[in-house]
Amino acid sequence: MMKQKFFPIIGLEIHIELTTKRKMFCDCPADHFNKEPNTQTCPVCLGLPGALPVPNKEAIKRTLLLAISLDCQINSKTWFDRKNYFYPDLPKGYQISQFFRPMGIGGQVNLETGQKINIKEVHLEEDTAKSLIKNDQRLLDFNKSGVPLIEVVSCPDLTSPQEAKDYAQKIHQLVRTLKISSADMEKGQMRLEANISLKKSPQDPLPNYKVEIKNINSFRYLHDAITYEINRQSQLLSAGKKITQETRGYNPRQKTTFSQRSKEEAYEYRYFPEPDIPPLNLTRLFQLDKIRASLPELPEITIKRLISQYHLSRYQADILFRKYPKRGEAVLKIAQLEKIKTSDAANAIINQDYPLKNLTPREFVNKIKSTQESTLLISGNDLETIINQVIAKNPKAVNDYRAGKEAALGFLIGQTQQKTKGKTDVANAKQIFIKILNRG
Amino acid sequence: MIKFDEKGHSLLSWRQQLIKKQVSSLEVCSTYLKQIEQKNNPLNVYLVINQQLLEEAKRADQAINNNPEAFKNQPLLGLPIAIKDNFCTLDFPTTASSLVLNNYHPPYESTVTQKLKKAGAIILGKTNMDAWAHGSSTETSDFGPTKNPHDTNRTPGGSSGGSAAAVAADMAPAAIGSETAGSIRQPAAWCGVIGLKPTYGRVSRWGVIAMASSLDCPGPITKTVADAAFIYNLLAGPDDHDATTIKSPAPKIPIKKTLPEKKLTIGLPKEYFSLAKKEISQKIIALSKQLKKSGHQIREISLLDPKISIAVYTILQRAEVSSNLARYDGIRYGQNRAFFGLESLRRIMLGTFVLSAGYFDQYYLQAQKARTKIINNFADTFKKVDLILAPTTPTTALKVGAWKKSAMFGEMQDVLVEPSALAGLPAINLLAGSDRNGLPIGLQIIGPQKQESRVVKLAYQIEAITNEKN
Numbered sequence: 001m002m003k004q005k006f007f008p009i010i011g012l013e014i015h016i017e018l019t020t021k022r023k024m025f026c027d028c029p030a031d032h033f034n035k036e037p038n039t040q041t042c043p044v045c046l047g048l049p050g051a052l053p054v055p056n057k058e059a060i061k062r063t064l065l066l067a068i069s070l071d072c073q074i075n076s077k078t079w080f081d082r083k084n085y086f087y088p089d090l091p092k093g094y095q096i097s098q099f100f101r102p103m104g105i106g107g108q109v110n111l112e113t114g115q116k117i118n119i120k121e122v123h124l125e126e127d128t129a130k131s132l133i134k135n136d137q138r139l140l141d142f143n144k145s146g147v148p149l150i151e152v153v154s155c156p157d158l159t160s161p162q163e164a165k166d167y168a169q170k171i172h173q174l175v176r177t178l179k180i181s182s183a184d185m186e187k188g189q190m191r192l193e194a195n196i197s198l199k200k201s202p203q204d205p206l207p208n209y210k211v212e213i214k215n216i217n218s219f220r221y222l223h224d225a226i227t228y229e230i231n232r233q234s235q236l237l238s239a240g241k242k243i244t245q246e247t248r249g250y251n252p253r254q255k256t257t258f259s260q261r262s263k264e265e266a267y268e269y270r271y272f273p274e275p276d277i278p279p280l281n282l283t284r285l286f287q288l289d290k291i292r293a294s295l296p297e298l299p300e301i302t303i304k305r306l307i308s309q310y311h312l313s314r315y316q317a318d319i320l321f322r323k324y325p326k327r328g329e330a331v332l333k334i335a336q337l338e339k340i341k342t343s344d345a346a347n348a349i350i351n352q353d354y355p356l357k358n359l360t361p362r363e364f365v366n367k368i369k370s371t372q373e374s375t376l377l378i379s380g381n382d383l384e385t386i387i388n389q390v391i392a393k394n395p396k397a398v399n400d401y402r403a404g405k406e407a408a409l410g411f412l413i414g415q416t417q418q419k420t421k422g423k424t425d426v427a428n429a430k431q432i433f434i435k436i437l438n439r440g
Numbered sequence: 441m442i443k444f445d446e447k448g449h450s451l452l453s454w455r456q457q458l459i460k461k462q463v464s465s466l467e468v469c470s471t472y473l474k475q476i477e478q479k480n481n482p483l484n485v486y487l488v489i490n491q492q493l494l495e496e497a498k499r500a501d502q503a504i505n506n507n508p509e510a511f512k513n514q515p516l517l518g519l520p521i522a523i524k525d526n527f528c529t530l531d532f533p534t535t536a537s538s539l540v541l542n543n544y545h546p547p548y549e550s551t552v553t554q555k556l557k558k559a560g561a562i563i564l565g566k567t568n569m570d571a572w573a574h575g576s577s578t579e580t581s582d583f584g585p586t587k588n589p590h591d592t593n594r595t596p597g598g599s600s601g602g603s604a605a606a607v608a609a610d611m612a613p614a615a616i617g618s619e620t621a622g623s624i625r626q627p628a629a630w631c632g633v634i635g636l637k638p639t640y641g642r643v644s645r646w647g648v649i650a651m652a653s654s655l656d657c658p659g660p661i662t663k664t665v666a667d668a669a670f671i672y673n674l675l676a677g678p679d680d681h682d683a684t685t686i687k688s689p690a691p692k693i694p695i696k697k698t699l700p701e702k703k704l705t706i707g708l709p710k711e712y713f714s715l716a717k718k719e720i721s722q723k724i725i726a727l728s729k730q731l732k733k734s735g736h737q738i739r740e741i742s743l744l745d746p747k748i749s750i751a752v753y754t755i756l757q758r759a760e761v762s763s764n765l766a767r768y769d770g771i772r773y774g775q776n777r778a779f780f781g782l783e784s785l786r787r788i789m790l791g792t793f794v795l796s797a798g799y800f801d802q803y804y805l806q807a808q809k810a811r812t813k814i815i816n817n818f819a820d821t822f823k824k825v826d827l828i829l830a831p832t833t834p835t836t837a838l839k840v841g842a843w844k845k846s847a848m849f850g851e852m853q854d855v856l857v858e859p860s861a862l863a864g865l866p867a868i869n870l871l872a873g874s875d876r877n878g879l880p881i882g883l884q885i886i887g888p889q890k891q892e893s894r895v896v897k898l899a900y901q902i903e904a905i906t907n908e909k910n
Contacts, residue, residue, distance in 0.1 A: 043548050047767050049541065050528045050550060050647040054683045084763050084795070093766020270795035272804060275654035275760055277683050 004238045006198035008230050009206060010158035011120075013193040014171050016066075017127060018059050018148040019181045024126040025053030025096065025146055032130075032143035033187050045146035047091030052276050055080070057285070059124060059148035060103070062180035064282065064291055066150060067104025067122040069174055069298055074288065075101045079279040080124075084270040088138060089129040091145060097125035099271040103282070109154075110300065111166050112314070118155040125149050150180075156195065156206065161226040165219050168192055172219075173299040173322060185217050192216040196229045198237060209245045213257055216250055225250040229257050306332075310342040319350050330361035338365055340372070379425035383416075387432050390415045401437055409433055444471075448610040451519060451667040452695075458504065458518050459511055465504065465518025465562070468613075469497035472520050472564060475611050483587045485606045487525050488532050489565040496562045503560070514560030515674065522612035524603050525566040526573060527553050527658070528647035532563070536649045537581035538571040538781070542774040550647025551679050552616060552658050559674050564612050567602030572765065573618065573651040574783045575599055576626055576850035577843045582781060585840060588630060590879055594837040597627030597853070599651075603661045604631040614662045614671060618648055620655045621753055621861035622854035625869040628661055629832035629882020632871050634899075635661045636668040639890050640864030641686040643672075644679035650764040652757040653684075655861055665899045668868065670695045672892065686890070693893040697900045704898065706731060707741035707825035712856050715746060716831035723873045724831055724883045730905050731829075731898075739825060744817045748810060749858040750851045755794050755807035756862075762791025786847060815863045822888040827898055831856055832869045832882035857884065866892045868899050871906055 020030050026044035043051035067074060081099040107119035129145040131138060152171055158164045172190060175183045183190040193214050197207040211229060216222045229248070236243055248257040273279075282288065297305070299321060306317040310332045320328040328349055335345035345368055349356055354367045378386070390412055391398055397415075400408035412433055417424045457463040473493055480486050490496070500518030503510050510517050523529065526536040528546035535541040553563065570580040578601025579585040586601045588594040589609035596605040600617030604627035607615050617624045619637045628635025636659045643658045650656060660671035676690035708728060713721040732738045765788055770776030780788065794803035821828070833853060843849040851858070860867050865886055872883040883902070887895035 043546075048528075048546065048548070049534070049536070049544070049649045049767070049773075050526075050546070050645075051548075052646055052682050052684075054681065082763055084766060086766065086769060088771060091767060091772070093769060094763055268797055270763070270792065270797075270800075272759055272763070272795055272800070275652075275684075276650075 004200075004234070006200060006230070006234050006237060007202050007204075008159055008226075009156045009197045009199060009210075010160075010164050010226060011156035011195040011210075012154045012158065012164060012168060013195070014152045014168060015191040015193075016150045016152070016175055016181050016183060017189040018062050018150060019189065020056060020058050020062065020148055022056055022058075023146040024056050024059055024124075024148040028146065030147045032141075032147060035143050037139075037141035037143060040143040041145070045091075046142055047093075053096055053274075055277055055280070056148060060280065060282075061286060061291070062148075062178070063103050063122060063124040063150050064286060064288070065178050065180055065295065066152070066175065067107065068288075068292055069178060069295060070104065070107035070109065070119050070122060070152070072104030072107035072119060072122055074104055074282060076283045077101065077279060077281055078103050080274040080277050081271045082274050085267075087128070089131040089140060089145070091129065091142065095125060095128065096274055096277075098123035099269075100273065109167055109170050111163060111170070113163065113166075115157070115159075115163060117157045117163075117167050120153040120155050122150060122152050125151060161223040161230070164194060164226055165223040168219055168222055169322070170299070177296055177299055177302075177325070179296075185219075188217060192222050194222060194226055194229075196226060196233070197243070198230065198233045209243050211243065211245070212247045213250055214247055214260065218252075221250055221252050224252070224255050225257055228255055232257065310336065310346065312343055312346050316343065316346045316350060320346055324349060324356060327356055327361055331356070331364050334361055334365040335368065338369060340365065340368055344368070344372075374423075376423065377425035377428075378420050378423050379428040383420075383425060383428055384432050384436075386419055387416055387429060387436065390419065391436060398437065444475075444610050448663060449613055450663040451521075451614040452664065452670060454519055454613055455511075455516070461504070465497040465500040466494060468518065469493050469520050469562060469564075472610075472612060475609070476564070479589075479609050479611055482592055483589060483605055483609055483611070484584050485567055485586055485602045485609065485611050486522070486565040487535065487537065487568050487583055487602070490532070490563055492531075493520070493562065493564065500560060500562065510560075514558075515670075516556065517560030519561050520564045520612060521556060521561045522564045522567050522603055522606045522615035523553060524569050524600050524615070524617050526569060526618060526649040526651075527616065528649070529553050529563065529566065532566050534566070534649070535583075536572050537569045537583055538784070539582040539779040540768050540773060540775050540777070541649075542779075544774055546647070548647060551644035551681060552648070552675055555675055556616070564606075567600075567606055567615060569602055570599035570783070571781050572649070572761075572784055573599035573620060573623055574761070574781075574787055574850075575843060576622060576853040577838070577840075578602060578605075578627070579840065579843050580781055580783045582779070587840070588837045590632065590837065591877070593839055594879070595630070595840055595842070597630035597833075597837065598850075599623040599627075600635075600661060601627045604628050604633055604635065607631070607633045607661050607663060614660060614667050616658060616671075617661045618651075618656060618658045619861065620651045620657070620757060622850075622857035624657075624659050624661060625832050625857050625867060625882070625884055626854055628869040629884075630837040630880065632874070632880025632882075633661055633663060634665055634668045634871075635659065635869040636672055636892075636896075637861070637867050638672060638676060638892060639686070639866045641684050642677075642690055642866070642890070642892070643675045644682040644685050646679055646681035650760075652760040653764065654760060655757065655864075657861075665868070665870070665896060665903045666695055666697065669693050669896050676892075691893065693896050694900075697904065698897050699901050700736075700894070700897045703735045703737065704826040705737045705739055705824070706898070707739050707821060707828045709741050709743040709828060709830055711743055711745055712830040715855060716834045717836075719875050720831045720834070720836070720872075720881050723881050724829065727872055727883065727902060727905065728829060731901070734901070741821060741825060741828070743821060743828075744814055744859065746855045746859050749814060749862055750848070750855055752807045752810045752814065753858045753862055754790070754848075754851055755803050756811065758787050758791035759795050759804055760791070761787045762795065811862050814859055818860070818863045818865060818888075827894060828886040830884055830886065832884040833857075836875045836877070836879035836881055860886045863889075865889060866895050868895050870899055870902055873906065873909070
């Protein structure tokens with residue numbers, strides 16, 4: 001049987017924990033990594049009777065920064081909504097999120113492939129508590145409860161695992177450039193969810209199902225999970241089977257996805273506007289023009305600038321920006337002044353010729369310089385002068401060579417190397433020796 | 441031991457005597473403790489009584505004796521006050537009269553009780569209420585119903601029935617209640633005391649166990665208008681812990697009898713009068729004639745049919761209730777959800793339904809639109825009149841057990857207070873007189889948003905008229 005070809009439809013939901021000082025709706029510290037469990041809580045983030053949420057203005061501002069950078073349309077009149085569902089990590093029985101009027105709608109991310117990925121919305125919500133099972137007991141740590149969380153929802157415009165990975169990395173770059181979150185994947189500060197379905201022809205309407213893979217915490221896992229899922233679904237569809245709408249998890253060791261819960265029935269979250277928080281008027285709260293003007297150079301622009309200003313390849317500029325956003329360019333700048341080829345300097349950084357993190361950019365450039373100088377070979381007239389000295393000093397070897405002992409030439413070149421501390425252009429030296437010795 | 445005169449004592453009269461050292465806080469508190477010991481058994485007003493009451497009174501007396509200026513910083517120093525059991529208190533369990541929160545000790549104090557304690561007030565105890573404030577008779581309490589001090593076969597109204605009965609029975613000189621739609625005014629009416637419901641957002645909800653968050657309003661229940669004004673001034677104002685509080689500082693309202701500066705146009709909404717028993721309407725119309733004599737203009741007006749508000753209020757309140765009660769999931773608090781009473785279960789079910797996909801637009805959104813219409817209806821009306829005068833309740837206090845006969849009992853009793861509650865307006869209940877059974881008749885003055893001062897000044901005038909009569 002010929003394997004049928006399918007067209008993947010992929011959408012991503014990306015959650016970004018903001019590294020603000022305070023939580024979203026109370027004054028507890030937002031940094032919860034490796035803290036003693038349940039030491040950063042209060043009536044608000046514990047959802048105690050009578051406690052009320054007061055929104056964190058800084059978190060709202062950071063969401064605005066991201067939404068503006070993604071070219072979203074800003075809903076100046078926005079509000080929070082309650083998402084009602086039961087889960088032990090959700091102390092109020094609802095999550096304060098945004099549903100009816102997210103802060104940003106629309107927007108776009110451009111991939112290198114030229115593909116434009118549309119953003120559906122950017123909204124702000126609160127994180128849930130941390131929940132883990134240990135010795136058959138469910139343990140809850142409310143330090144994470146109420147930490148500000150941005151959700152960026154893409155349209156189902158992604159068509160391959162690679163595109164999904166590129167898109168996610170773009171968002172990651174942007175978040176870090178804007179400094180709204182450290183977006184440390186290992187700390188769970190950025191979490192990825194992929195919705196995947198397949199259609200038979202690109203012209204087909206969206207499939208009537210989607211499979212959601214939750215809680216992916218690395219770009220590679222995202223790529224691998226989607227790859228696996230596309231294969232799994234292709235096989236099922238080829239065999240004429242129906243695919244269940246469900247939530248799946250990813251097992252990075254086996255590189256497979258596994259069913260977590262079926263959600264054939266639509267979720268019933270009973271959203272309604274949060275009555276404890278009045279609607280926000282963003283144009284009254286912030287000067288949007290000022291925020292726009294205050295944006296740092298965005299990754300797309302920086303990469304283009306690196307390419308044109310330092311004559312780098314797209315590949316060099318990309319890696320340099322992703323891995324060494326500040327120091328990378330500092331090195332290039334000095335290299336340029338020192339008349340060192342910037343693309344050589346870029347390669348030195350990318351290939352990690354020297355430990356960039358232990359050196360100042362200036363020291364790094366000095367290293368490049370001295371290496372390049374040390375590998376500059378002596379040849380031509382300079383070398384001929386040295387060779388004449390070597391010939392004058394080694395009459396025996398000269399005679400041996402002339403007597404037909406080829407090996408003597410090797411000795412003479414070795415002597416030359418010694419004199420030049422290894423910087424002899426050997427091929428050139430050989431030519432010069434033969435020229436002089438055959439003449440004389 | 442101090443003897444009560446027939447009318448009992450207002451909070452401010454005790455205050456005067458304390459300032460003049462004619463009486464000590466210990467004497468005042470002992471007197472009320474005695475009253476509580478005598479009356480709490482039949483009336484079931486208090487769920488918990490402050491065991492440290494007399495110790496705290498002694499400390500207050502020391503402060504009064506040591507510092508002649510003490511009342512400047514602590515205007516309620518040594519004065520006892522009762523608190524509805526839905527205000528979180530560090531020193532007492534807080535249950536909202538529900539077994540689900542049986543023996544729950546909050547780890548923090550509500551803004552209202554913080555402010556009262558800071559002002560030197562001593563909490564007498566926590567008063568009974570309809571469980572979760574669901575009800576208008578204090579009969580849905582899981583700790584037994586409260587009885588009306590005027591007739592123990594009748595209910596005190598609710599949900600702040602314990603607080604209203606405490607003040608009416610001189611088991612507290614003043615009390616704190618909370619109103620979502622009627623829970624201050626209606627029990628005040630049935631118990632014949634003053635109940636002031638401030639503008640939504642004037643008094644912080646921080647630490648008040650939520651019923652319907654977009655409507656909940658804490659406020660005082662007292663013997664006199666001046667007492668209510670005095671407590672209001674201490675409680676009103678913005679709170680960093682409650683994002684729905686009005687951001688501007690609350691202007692002080694007069695705490696001494698102050699008449700309106702000008703002749704007012706007072707509107708009598710005919711729809712409200714036609715929904716009330718004849719006896720009640722007549723009493724209030726008679727009073728309005730006296731107001732006319734003193735120079736005010738009385739005008740019959742027409743407002744949106746209050747029955748519309750029942751539908752709107754029922755949908756919005758149930759929706760919020762179903763979400764607000766979700767946190768009592770049996771994991772962290774005293775008892776599981778099986779301990780919710782019948783009325784709460786009804787409200788959770790209905791609220792869950794109106795928020796469900798496919799129904800949200802028909803119910804919740806429609807109700808929000810209608811709420812806007814009600815708000816606009818009042819705003820338009822207040823372009824023509826300064827204040828609205830109306831009956832507070834359609835009937836006087838009903839017999840115990842009446843609520844069980846109707847799933848919409850509360851809404852029917854609160855029909856005349858729900859529209860103004862939905863609009864977040866300030867209002868006060870006053871005694872208009874009594875019916876043929878000797879039961880108190882309540883009248884209400886409703887004002888525009890943030891116009892507590894205007895409401896209270898007319899209340900002073902009416903209070904003077906009714907006092908003269910009695």
